[in-house]
Amino acid sequence: MVAQNSRRELLAASLILTLALIRLTEANSEGDALHALRRSLSDPDNVVQSWDPTLVNPCTWFHVTCNQHHQVTRLDLGNSNLSGHLVPELGKLEHLQYLELYKNEIQGTIPSELGNLKSLISLDLYNNNLTGKIPSSLGKLKSLVFLRLNENRLTGPIPRELTVISSLKVVDVSGNDLCGTIPVEGPFEHIPMQNFENNLRLEGPELLGLASYDTNCT
Numbered sequence: 001m002v003a004q005n006s007r008r009e010l011l012a013a014s015l016i017l018t019l020a021l022i023r024l025t026e027a028n029s030e031g032d033a034l035h036a037l038r039r040s041l042s043d044p045d046n047v048v049q050s051w052d053p054t055l056v057n058p059c060t061w062f063h064v065t066c067n068q069h070h071q072v073t074r075l076d077l078g079n080s081n082l083s084g085h086l087v088p089e090l091g092k093l094e095h096l097q098y099l100e101l102y103k104n105e106i107q108g109t110i111p112s113e114l115g116n117l118k119s120l121i122s123l124d125l126y127n128n129n130l131t132g133k134i135p136s137s138l139g140k141l142k143s144l145v146f147l148r149l150n151e152n153r154l155t156g157p158i159p160r161e162l163t164v165i166s167s168l169k170v171v172d173v174s175g176n177d178l179c180g181t182i183p184v185e186g187p188f189e190h191i192p193m194q195n196f197e198n199n200l201r202l203e204g205p206e207l208l209g210l211a212s213y214d215t216n217c218t
Contacts, residue, residue, distance in 0.1 A: 030072045031058040033089040041084035041106075047077065071095035078124065079103040086130075091116035102148070103127040110149075115140040122146040126172065130154055134173070136161045144168055150195070151175040157217050158202075163188055174198050179217040181206035 035053045043049070050062045059066035065074035072093050083105035090099070091113025097120060106128040114123070115137025122145060123138070130152040138147070139161025147162070150172040157180035158173060168187035172195040179201035182188070196202060201217070 030093055031055070033087075033092040034058050034061070034064065034072070034075075036087045036089040040087045041082050043080075043082055045081050047080040047082065065098075067095065073119075074098040074100075076100045077104070082106060086111050086114075088113040090114060093117060095119050097121045097143075098124075100124045101128070105129055107131065109133075110135055110138075110154075112137045114138065117141060118143065120144055124148045125152070127151045132156075134159055134162075134178075138162060139164060141165060142167065146170045148172045149176070153177060155179070157181075158183055160185075162186075171195060178202045 031053060034051055038048045038051045041048065047063065048061075050060075051058070052061070055061070057070055058064050058072060059070050063076045063080075064072055065076070067073050073095055074097060075093075076098070078100045079102065081104065082101075085108035086101075086106060088111040090111060094116065096117050099114075099117070099120065099122065102124045103126070106125070108130065109132035110125065110130060112135040114120075115135060118141070120141050121143055123141070124146065126148045127150070130149070131154065133156035134149065134154055136159040138144070139159060142165060144165050145167050147168065147170065152175070154173070154176040156178065158178060160183060162168065162171070163183050163186035165187060171188065171191045174195055175198045178196075178199040181203045182193075182196050182205045184205045
């Protein structure tokens, strides 16, 4: 009986150690992803100065929020005087729910890897200098409610993959250089037209079966 109890205690201790190692590995992976972002940004106000890669847990860093399992769930860097580029490593933050990077001077493209953020609820990249197309991979964000990409320099059509996100309530892509027609299916049925304004090459709502959505995108 004593030997049996000892085996149970050893097994329980082994299980606890395994779970701790899994969480430590996750924390390291998320810390590496965030530090990759820090390296790509110019930060004159030292907003991300606390992002020290030698610290095991990024949950101790300013502007980073974690859940009870020490997994990064929120990144708040809106209106922080940041410039530079987004990095594909952000796609490794698989528990992230809120990515707030609005009102900065961030340039370059939106990484397609953001489509890996399966828990994402809010993607706020408005008022930056982002270029390139809206990645079709964002259509994989089945928990997304808020998608605000307005006031950038994005080009290309509005990805039709976004129309299958049933949770989507707010889409704002105004103030870009998008082209083609405006989707009317799925959640786009209820998005107000002003959220598509100030895109000179973007035409009106598409007529299903009559107009190709990439009209005027050549």
